Amino acid sequence: MPVGGALFAAAIVVAAGAFAQNGEPKPASPIYGVTIPDGYRQWELVAPALEHAPLDELRTVLGNQTAIDAYRTGSLPFPDGTVLVKLAWKHVQSPEFESALVPGAATTVQVMVKDSKKYAATGGWGFGRFIDGKPVDEAQHRTCFACHEARVKARDYVFTKLAP
Numbered sequence: 001m002p003v004g005g006a007l008f009a010a011a012i013v014v015a016a017g018a019f020a021q022n023g024e025p026k027p028a029s030p031i032y033g034v035t036i037p038d039g040y041r042q043w044e045l046v047a048p049a050l051e052h053a054p055l056d057e058l059r060t061v062l063g064n065q066t067a068i069d070a071y072r073t074g075s076l077p078f079p080d081g082t083v084l085v086k087l088a089w090k091h092v093q094s095p096e097f098e099s100a101l102v103p104g105a106a107t108t109v110q111v112m113v114k115d116s117k118k119y120a121a122t123g124g125w126g127f128g129r130f131i132d133g134k135p136v137d138e139a140q141h142r143t144c145f146a147c148h149e150a151r152v153k154a155r156d157y158v159f160t161k162l163a164p
Contacts, residue, residue: 027130030138032119034111034128037064040085044068047163050091050101058091058103061160071162077124078156082114086160107131112158123149123157 026035043062051057063071064083070076088110089103109130116124127144129136148157155161 027134029126029128029130029135029141031141032126032128034113034126036109036111036128036130036133037083037085043085045163046071046084047160049160051088056091057088057107058101059086059088061086076156078114078158080114080116080124084112084158084160086110123153125157
């Protein structure tokens with residue numbers, strides 16, 4: 001499929017995915033309008049991470065096929081249509097294995113969507129941060145791009161590297 005056709009198809013999927021199964025609009029992040037993508041839990045693993053104090057979280061980043069292809073080919077900047085989803089949980093000690101940490105309570109789902117035209121002012125990325133499926137307030141969303149810009153601008157604003 002030509003690139004234009006792929007972007008058009010991705011736009012249809014994103015637009016269709018903006019509604020929940022009950023026909024109601026999905027909760028969208030303030031500022032960016034990003035929603036939690038359908039089926040993201042079946043996407044490929046980009047990398048796991050362990051966050052120490054102050055958050056003490058287990059995290060994992062998943063990517064759609066566009067993201068995974070870009071990671072594997074080393075393509076930067078990421079192409080439009082790239083979607084990354086970070087899942088985070090408080091970590092707790094495993095009751096079965098003392099030295100293991102396992103997911104406890106879920107904390108957030110964070111989403112990055114690449115659309116270089118729509119999000120031109122933020123490096124081509126739109127951001128969403130959700131707790132219990134609901135977007136956090138606008139003030140918290142204002143911090144997303146600033147942090148990515150200050151720390152990983154040279155990597156197209158993406159912290160996570162593909163795990164070996």
